[in-house]
Amino acid sequence: MERGWKRHQRLWLFSGVLVFGVGLTVLPAAADGVDTAPPATTADAVSTPISHATNSDVTTDQSVTVADSVTHHVSTTGAAVAPTNAAANNVTSRPTATVTGSDSTTVPVNKSPTTSTAPLTQQSHVSAPVAKPVMATQRPAYIHVDQDNFTQYFDLNGSATYDKPTGIVTVTPDKNDQVGNFALKPKIDASTNFTLLGQVNLGNRTSATGGADGIGFAFHNGNSTDIGNAGGNLGIGGLIDALGFKLDTWHNGAHMPEALRSGAQVSTTDANGYGWANDPDPAQFGGFVTTTDQQIKAIDGHAYDRWWAQTDFNSVQALQSNDLNGQFHNFKVSYDGQSRELQVTYEETNGHVLTWTKLAPVDRQAFAMVVSASTGGAKNLQQFKLESFDFQQAATMNVQYVDLNGRQLAQATVNYPDGAVVNGTYATS
Secondary structure, eight states, rough: OOTTTTOOOOOOBBBBBOOOOOSSSSEEOOOOOOOOOOOOTTTOOOOOOOOOOOOOOOOOOOOOEEEEBBBBOOOOOEEEOOOOOOOOOOOOOOOOEOOSTOEEEEEESSOOOOOOOOTTTTSSSBBBOOOOOOOOOOOOOEEEEOOTHHHHEEEEEEEEEEEEEEEEEEEESSEEEEOEEESSSSSSETOOOHHHHHHHHOOOOOOOGGOOEEEEEESSSTTTOOOOOGGGGGGTTTSOOOEEEEEEOOOOOBOOOOSOOOOGGGGOOOOOHHHHHOSSSSEEEEEEEEEEEEEEEEESOOOEEEEEEOOOOGGOEEGGGGGGSSSSSSEEEETTTTTTTEEEEEEOOOSOOOEEEOOOOOOOOOEEEEEEEESSOOOOOOOEEEEEEEEEEEEEOOEEETTTTOOEEOOOOOOOOOOOTTTTTEOOO
C-alpha cells in the first residue's frame, strides 16, 4: 500500500475516461497485490484500480492523455479491463485520481506505471499500471439534495446559472439562442426510489407570442456528463436510451439532419445539424420522450447514426396558455424502483394537477440525469426551483471515445452484470 493512502470500508464512486478505444469489457480484479501487468491478449485482462475511498459522497476521476501508438484502457473500480482493437493511434497513461469529499486526497494510481504489450489484430498494444485495491462496501449511498448543497451534486452548463439563496436555476435567460442545463454528477440506482420536488417557470410568452422552447428532464443510460442536443430536441435527443419528459412550449415540425456524420460527432448546440422529429399538435404540452439508436436520413440522402428522440404521442397533455405567466408552478418527478413507474405531476395556474406515468425498462440499472432548456429565434426565461431531491447513489462509470484533439468520436454505454455497485463487474461498448 502506498504511504499516505487510507483504508475506509465505505461506499465510493468513480468516473473514468477511456480514450480512443472500441468495445472493451470490464471484469472483476484480483483482491490484492501490486504486480507488473503480464502480456495482454483479447482473452486476458490488466487492471488499473483506484485504491482509496473516503465517504459516501466522493467522486473519483481518472485522466488519460493521448500519445502516438498504443491503446490504454483504464478501470477505476478495482476491476480489470480486457483490451480490444483500436485505431492506429496510441494512448499513454499518466493517471492520477483526485478523491473529493470531507477527506480530500490526491491519490496516484501507480507512481511508476508498468507496461505490458501484446500484439492485437491491428498491431495495437496495451499499457496498464496495476495498483492494490481497497475493497469498499456495496451499500448504496442515500443522498438528499437541497438548495444549500445543490452545486455539490449538479454541474451547470451553458447558459444555466444558480442562485443559492432562492434555490433557483435559471436554465436560460430571456434571450435568443441560449442553451443551458444542469446535470447530476453521480448516477441514480434504478432499483431504488427517488423523488425530485420543485417548481418550474416556463416564461411569460406562448409560442404565438414568440416564446420557446421549454424544459426537458431526462434519465438516460449514458455518462453523467452527457448533454443532449438543443433546439427541437430539448436536451433529450442525443442521449443514450433516454426516458425523458418535457414541458414543450414551441411546436416543432420534423427537421432532417444537416450534419453528414454520426450524431456523436455533432455539437450539442447544433440542432439543425442533428435534426429532430415532429412534435404533436398542441402548441404547448407535457409528454414523455424516449430515444432509440436509429439510422436517420440526412439532407444528402444517406443515413447516419442518431440517438433519435421521439415524443410518446399517447402521453401528451396540453398546457394552458395562461400557464405561461412568468410564475412558478409546482412540479414533481417520482420513481418507484420496484414497479419501475416514473410519475410526473404539474400544477396548472387554476390549481388543477396534470399527471403522467410511464414504465422504465426493467433492465435499467443506473440513471444519469440532466435537466435542460433552450431558446432560438423565440425565447423565454426558463427556470427550475429546487426544493429537494432524494435518491440512492449508484456506482458511476463515465466513458468517452475521443480523437487526438479531444473531439468525441462515439458514445458508449456502461452495463453492470452484477448490479451498479462498487467493485462489481461492468462492461462498456
